[in-house]
Amino acid sequence: MPADSSPGLAGETPARSASRRQRGPATRQPRASVTSAVEVRRSTRRNRTVSAYREGDRTIVLIPARMSEAEEQRWVGVMLDKLAAQESRRVIGDSALADRAERLSGQYLGGRARPASVRWVTNQNTRWGSCTPAEGSIRLSHRLQGMPEYVLDYVLLHELAHLLVPGHGPRFWRLLEAYPRTERARGYLEGVVAADRLPHLPAAREE
Structure with a gap:
């Protein structure tokens, strides 16, 4: 949702x-x-x-x-x-994730980023996503499951852009300019990272 x-x-x-x-x-x-x-x-x-x-x-x-x-x-x-x-109560499977990546590539990257595989992984706790350009593979952290869809789309686009440009220079960020929620998604993820570094509090109680 x-x-x-x-x-x-x-x-x-x-x-x-x-x-x-x-x-x-x-x-x-x-x-x-x-x-x-x-x-x-x-x-x-x-x-x-x-x-x-x-x-x-x-x-x-x-x-x-x-x-x-x-x-x-x-x-x-x-x-x-x-x-x-x-x-986001429904977890998107690997097949749907690959379809989503193909759609985002076509919409924002002119279809130039064509990953060979897109899948969830559970061993990425310090990165939201990663890719191996030589293999054309993209991996997303399972921690993204349950986050807003615009955040998931941003991370997917980020990794798709890395299939075209390996670093984080001006050319890389220009590829993401077409996505209207880049800054919003980055702010959301930064907030999650900051919250993870704070001591845990008990869950909220209802009135």
């Missing part, structure tokens, strides 16, 4: 979401912090719970006003993971 079409709040049931809408908007502090495509809104009416939802090109994370900056960053990572899991 595309990232922009998720209507509910992560960590809440539809009934609780409806109840929240009936109560009206929560009281918020004047400042809302924004990092890349993530906006954090603090509420004095929220004591223990954290929730998140998509709003256009942004992810809105609602947290208690008393939270520290460090806690805020930890919870942003937790809620991004929750939303990503909700948005």
Whole structure:
């Protein structure tokens, strides 16, 4: 499911979401912090719970006003993971992944990148994707499974571009200019990496 079409709040049931809408908007502090495509809104009416939802090109994370900056960053990572899991409940198989790569190559690279194989792997925990130009093979980390589709498409395009240009010089990045969500996808992945480096917090509790 595309990232922009998720209507509910992560960590809440539809009934609780409806109840929240009936109560009206929560009281918020004047400042809302924004990092890349993530906006954090603090509420004095929220004591223990954290929730998140998509709003256009942004992810809105609602947290208690008393939270520290460090806690805020930890919870942003937790809620991004929750939303990503909700948005992509179906794992794309290797065959569908190869079809997706062929479509993206045709749409953004003029069909010039033609991988011999595209598959998921479970041994890439420090890289989102890799390719071997000599073999024409592309491998994507299983950690991408469950992330928004535009993020998966960006990583696929990134590796497809490497079949044409090996390094990360200006010529390589020009190949990705046609994809409109490059910066958004990079920001999302950078946020996931930053969250992974923070100490783990318990899962959010519902009201």
